Amino acid sequence: MNMEIQAALDVADETDSFLQITDVIYDKEADFGYDALSHSEKVVFCIDHLLREMENGGFVQFIHHEAGAKTDDTLLALEAIKAKETHKLLDRLVDFFSDRRVPADEDERIELFDHIESEHADDIAELDDRFYDAGENLVEMTLRFVAKNLKDFR
Numbered sequence: 001m002n003m004e005i006q007a008a009l010d011v012a013d014e015t016d017s018f019l020q021i022t023d024v025i026y027d028k029e030a031d032f033g034y035d036a037l038s039h040s041e042k043v044v045f046c047i048d049h050l051l052r053e054m055e056n057g058g059f060v061q062f063i064h065h066e067a068g069a070k071t072d073d074t075l076l077a078l079e080a081i082k083a084k085e086t087h088k089l090l091d092r093l094v095d096f097f098s099d100r101r102v103p104a105d106e107d108e109r110i111e112l113f114d115h116i117e118s119e120h121a122d123d124i125a126e127l128d129d130r131f132y133d134a135g136e137n138l139v140e141m142t143l144r145f146v147a148k149n150l151k152d153f154r
Helices: 002-009 014-032 039-064 066-080 084-095 106-133 138-148
Strands: none
Touching: 002 014, 002 138, 014 039, 014 138, 039 066, 039 084, 039 106, 039 138, 066 084, 066 106, 084 106
16 A cells, blocks of 8 residues: 555646545545544545535535544544644634543534534634635645655555
8 A cells, every 4th residue: 555655646736646545545444444543544544634624515424424433533533634723613613512522422523513503603604704814725734644654555
């Protein structure tokens, strides 16, 4: 897999490079499960999930789908790629949860977040707006992370 990741890093277009890397990681995750991924692979996996959900509906979409179950790992992933602004925003979203615990169980997470959203819809919408305005290129930041941690992709 390391050679596949290196080849993907050599692709000139950063979006194509990122997509090739995520394809390799998603295949591994599908075959062996999330827990079989290395730390660096989990970083890419979580960043990709965050990006996909934010593009499709913001933080509500993120929490309502599988990505929300990995909120803690996504915060760690954002730290790993040094995405300080995005980390602050997701961290503020987690503050809305009692004891900062985002349930892994989808039904429990959605039910709880629906109550949070009904009380804090404007605040959540503001977090979405700030995410889109943050100017952090998470794809580029992730590619730099991958290049520095190539040995961790097995």
